[in-house]
Amino acid sequence: MAIRTLLVANRGEIALRIQRAARELGIRVVQAHSAADRDSLPVRLADAAIEIGPPPAKKSYLAIPAIVEAATKVGADAVHPGYGFLAENGEFADACEVAGLVFVGPTGDTIRAMGDKVEARRLAAEAGVPTVPGSAGRIHELDEAREVLARTGFPVMIKAAAGGGGRGIRIARDEEELARLWPQARAEALAAFGDGGLYLEKRIERARHLEVQVLGDGQRVIHLFERDCSLQRRRQKLWEEAPAVRLDPAVRERLCAAAVRLAERVHYRGAGTVEFLFDEATGDFYFLEMNTRIQVEHPVTEEITGIDLVKAMLEIAGGAPLPFRQEEIAPRGHAIEVRINAEDPARDFAPHPGRIASLELPGGPGVRIDTALYAGYEVPPFYDSLLMKLIARGRDREEALARLERALAELAIGGIPTTAALHRALVRTPEVRAWDVHTAWLEPWLDTNRRLLA
Amino acid sequence: MAKKEILSPLPGTFYRRPAPDQPPYKSEGDPVAVGDVVGLVEVMKSFNEVKSEVAGKLVRFLVENEDAVMAGQPLAEVEG
Structure with a gap:
């Protein structure tokens, strides 16, 4: 069933971009907005607008119940999340469906599968899509690392299995450097994350x-x-x-x-x-x-x-x-x-x-x-x-x-x-x-x- | 006892904690020295520390955690 009224649950240029597409399709547009965006162009250009909360995003553009309630109140049959904010939030997609609203995007399950980096990598491998060569799981001993190196070659990145945000990453350019950096990386991972598990990933230079x-x-x-x-x-x-x-x-x-x-x-x-x-x-x-x-x-x-x-x-x-x-x-x-x-x-x-x-x-x-x-x-x-x-x-x-x-x-x-x-x-x-x-x-x-x- | 205020240096969203799962920088009744961090202001996804320019006892916060604040807006009252 074609969409008749769309709630735009985003702001700025993408809100306007979505409005333009909707209008060309003859869809009525309602703009959801925070108190800080009352004077914004998307609010002015929409067929109607509804305030969903105070300025901080957590209380407005990220507030799932407030957005679903607003969509229901204005008689929308669909919600477009744009990018950022709730666009890749599986729970938001589910909440829309439960409320009888069309979420303009994939299912909550697809969003969650792709949002989980390990699951996404697994699905990619299953679909025959190449992933960065590296160790299948965590490794503890340098001997195990040598087996992985047969597939990755040098340079190789040593990463903390429990790490994130670039912490605990080291780059080894040859065997000697790997042997020197390995114990350092282990000790640092153990101290920083209480987990000395490491994994190796091929370093792609000038990617x-x-x-x-x-x-x-x-x-x-x-x-x-x-x-x-x-x-x-x-x-x-x-x-x-x-x-x-x-x-x-x-x-x-x-x-x-x-x-x-x-x-x-x-x-x-x-x-x-x-x-x-x-x-x-x-x-x-x-x-x-x-x-x-x-x-x-x-x-x-x-x-x-x-x-x-x-x-x-x-x-x-x-x-x-x-x-x-x-x-x-x-x-x-x-x-x-x-x-x-x-x-x-x-x-x-x-x-x-x-x-x-x-x-x-x-x-x-x-x-x-x-x-x-x-x-x-x-x-x-x-x-x-x-x-x-x-x-x-x-x-x-x-x-x-x-x-x-x-x-x-x-x-x-x-x-x-x-x-x-x-x-x-x-x-x-x-x-x-x-x-x-x-x-x-x-x-x-x-x-x-x-x-x-x- | 002179009443002083800690002002927000920037417009944005005010946070009293370094991270949601950590204790607040300062509680009401705590002593404050010049340079002490009393909170964060998030401006366009970048986080900036709010440092006190006054010393004394932090009597009370004038804004709630996660409130929208303007540049120059008083965030907390200090006595000393």
Whole structure:
């Protein structure tokens, strides 16, 4: 049954993006919002709005009972979670279903399976999707480690089984270094976590981050090719492209097929992304994780395929079968997205909420802006710092880069510092233009090029 | 006894504990020295320590844990 009234349970640019898709499908839109977002553009542009709580996200955009109650109260038959907040919360998906609401996304069970890293890795292996070579479980003795090394080779990462957040990770480049670091790693793991269990994982140097967009209806799955998100700062993506630069067509085919196999394995419903590490030197790729939601960088895929992913999500959630066949997906040209965040690149990216004193937006051929900003808007301190996505499309990467550079020059956000300054520097950087980058490239570049950002 | 206030340096969400499963930095009645951390303010997902610029006895908190606060808003009252 097609959706008639949709509750948008998110904020900012993605709330507006969802509203636009819904409106084009003739769906009535109700915007859920916190007290801090009363003056936001999504609230103003919706058919109706409902306040769900005070500013802190925990009491509003993360408050499951308040959102479900709001959806019921406004007569919504579906809820779109956007990204972040409750988008990958299986309990929220379940709570919607129990309340008789359609959750625009996969089932709670799929969300939970992919949210559990061990389970996701197991499902990937079952679906014949390569995972990063390493020890199957924890190992205690160096002798066991030597067996694993036959599969991983050097360099290898020694990780604490009970660790997380990068703590207790060591990189060994040869046998001698491994023998020296092993006891240290064990002792540290034992002291930090009360558990001396370690595991080994192949270290992929200069890896690129590739990800495949998939779309499923619970029965069939198709892919919409890949994105390259290798420009990251502290694991946060800042710049995304589609298609991936210099990707061999045969590797592209294997990569996309692997993503489809994993999504098929879980009877995926909705839009999802399968993330991989890509070793350009060998052409090998390894499963990282699957994101069971629409992603921030989805517009680059939309720009090269001409397919509205959010509209497809809403149609599928309304019970329609996949609106496309794989043969109908034909990418054209190249698209680049840069994230304009309310952060000061000259001050180590310190977040900077505040008033948008003035706003001049770029336009012209091949330029798309996804934002909920307006002049005079007060950017609240309570949520993430993403202000705007600037997307440039061209016949080829050269044209997309030229349009991006031109659009960044036209863009003027007054009142607060933003990462636009970073992108103006990056777009002129030879390594970026040649795409001679990897996921750990940006941080050292920032250290040596601080003067470009002042 | 002069009444002083600890002000929030930033706008955001105020937390009294370093993590949900840990005890609060300060309780009402605790002594405070200049530089003592009394809480955190979360600004766009980044956490910033709130350090006291006054010394004395923390009489009471003026905001609840997880309340939204503005820059310059009094967070706690200090006597001393």
